[in-house]
Amino acid sequence: MKRLIALTCITVSIFACKNEPSEPLQEEIAVVEVKPNVEFGFNLDDYTVKRDTVKSGDSFGEILERNRLGYPEIFQIAEKTKDSFDVRRLTAGKPYTILFSKDSLQKPERFIYQPTKEDYVVVSLTDSIHAYTKRKPITYIEKEASGVIPQGSGISMVMQEKGLSQLLANKMANEIFAWTIDFNRVQPGDRFKVIYTDKYIDDSIYSGVDRIKAVYFEHNKEPFYAFEFETDSVKGIIDYFNHEAKNLRRAFLKSPLKFGRISSKYDLKRRIAHYGYRVKAHRGTDFAAANGTPILATANGTVTKASYTRGNGKYVKLRHNATYETQYLHMSRRNVKVGQFVKQGDVIGFVGNTGSSAGNHVCYRFWKNGKQVDPFKQKLPEAKPISDSLKAQFLEYISPIKFQLDNITVVEDVIPAEEIQPEISEIQ
Numbered sequence: 001m002k003r004l005i006a007l008t009c010i011t012v013s014i015f016a017c018k019n020e021p022s023e024p025l026q027e028e029i030a031v032v033e034v035k036p037n038v039e040f041g042f043n044l045d046d047y048t049v050k051r052d053t054v055k056s057g058d059s060f061g062e063i064l065e066r067n068r069l070g071y072p073e074i075f076q077i078a079e080k081t082k083d084s085f086d087v088r089r090l091t092a093g094k095p096y097t098i099l100f101s102k103d104s105l106q107k108p109e110r111f112i113y114q115p116t117k118e119d120y121v122v123v124s125l126t127d128s129i130h131a132y133t134k135r136k137p138i139t140y141i142e143k144e145a146s147g148v149i150p151q152g153s154g155i156s157m158v159m160q161e162k163g164l165s166q167l168l169a170n171k172m173a174n175e176i177f178a179w180t181i182d183f184n185r186v187q188p189g190d191r192f193k194v195i196y197t198d199k200y201i202d203d204s205i206y207s208g209v210d211r212i213k214a215v216y217f218e219h220n221k222e223p224f225y226a227f228e229f230e231t232d233s234v235k236g237i238i239d240y241f242n243h244e245a246k247n248l249r250r251a252f253l254k255s256p257l258k259f260g261r262i263s264s265k266y267d268l269k270r271r272i273a274h275y276g277y278r279v280k281a282h283r284g285t286d287f288a289a290a291n292g293t294p295i296l297a298t299a300n301g302t303v304t305k306a307s308y309t310r311g312n313g314k315y316v317k318l319r320h321n322a323t324y325e326t327q328y329l330h331m332s333r334r335n336v337k338v339g340q341f342v343k344q345g346d347v348i349g350f351v352g353n354t355g356s357s358a359g360n361h362v363c364y365r366f367w368k369n370g371k372q373v374d375p376f377k378q379k380l381p382e383a384k385p386i387s388d389s390l391k392a393q394f395l396e397y398i399s400p401i402k403f404q405l406d407n408i409t410v411v412e413d414v415i416p417a418e419e420i421q422p423e424i425s426e427i428q
Helices: 002-019 060-065 071-081 155-161 166-176 388-406
Strands: 048-053 095-100 108-113 119-124 130-135 138-148 191-201 205-219 222-232 237-241 261-264 285-288 294-296 301-309 313-319 324-334 347-351 361-368 425-427
Touching: 060 071, 060 108, 071 130, 138 155, 138 205, 155 166, 166 191, 166 205, 191 388, 205 388, 222 388, 301 324, 313 347, 347 361
Parallel strands: none
Antiparallel strands: 048 095, 095 108, 108 119, 119 130, 138 191, 138 425, 191 205, 205 222, 222 237, 261 285, 285 361, 294 347, 301 313, 313 324, 324 347, 324 361
16 A cells, blocks of 8 residues: 555656756857947948048049049039048048948949048049038056166167157157257166056057157166146146246356356357468357356266367267257366266366367367257257146146056066057046
8 A cells, every 4th residue: 555655656756847847948148249340430230342542643532433423423423522521631641431332333433532531522423412521539648667778788779678658759759858968878777667548449449649648768777757637728828847936948048157258259150369360260159267167967868978179179079869969178177977867957077278279278069960050049848847837737637647657566577569568448
């Protein structure tokens, strides 16, 4: 009897299991979203696309004629779009794109010309002929970078080895620190940290460095800071200042002496008694002063020569940047050595009467792009100090930026570009 009851229970359980509805097996299917191939505001998948560049001698008419349009149509297009697009302004080397219909006629429907990487002109070639100019979407990404100048190298080489844009080196050397650091004379062990913004077109096409927000450069073990700051929002004037709100664009001093007078000006037709009153070009400005008067560097620079010649006597020559050099002649004593970095106002020697000289003075010579010129006739950059009303605002503005800059770890080893992962943040 017990065996019968057990058998009955098992049978009921089996039928109960069979009658219980089973859940269907659900298979997870990955849905891949295919993004439309959109450029210039058009889905390029809807067209046959032809890309080319304007060749030397090409005209708008010749390009369209090569692409299945006749001159009557071309003339009509040029006439209807002349107020918004001058067809004569095509430039050789600039890219253009033609969108053709995908049917059997393959008729050109859009001509797209790119005068710049960001801007493009669309000419509609269909019945409603018109033209308009637009700009591709641009994304700005803030990045950080750092490095150390190795033996026998320079800032450009470091940028190249790290896969960074040469525009960073150019901006740092020629715009930001042009009057503070001579990048032709950077030293092994000099280091930098920089916060900058890269520009991308259509989120993918790199378009170069847009701006440098802040830089720290340690030159000859001396720290130099630079912070970008807008001093005039109406005129859009932007300049670089150090952490103490001092302008980095330093003007040359008017004189290499604190106390002295001009005894002879720059004169290419001057007659000199020392040479028998023959016409002999005087490519310097003489400042007369007592023997031993300190001679000052008129701007930051690096000593390239500290020597003696029969004509110059004891002299010093400074390189200030890639454009300007100065020289100081007839010293009684030099106070610097070749390779030494000096600041504006540093004493580099003392007035004397050495060489071809008729009295105690310093002959101040000035080079621009390798040519001796009259410094008093040059339009030299002026250092405009930040206004008192803006100074407090500036110091408050740079406080978090300086904190960020100071906390960047200087990367000394050369790292392949694809391995560099700088922290980035998108700027709206």
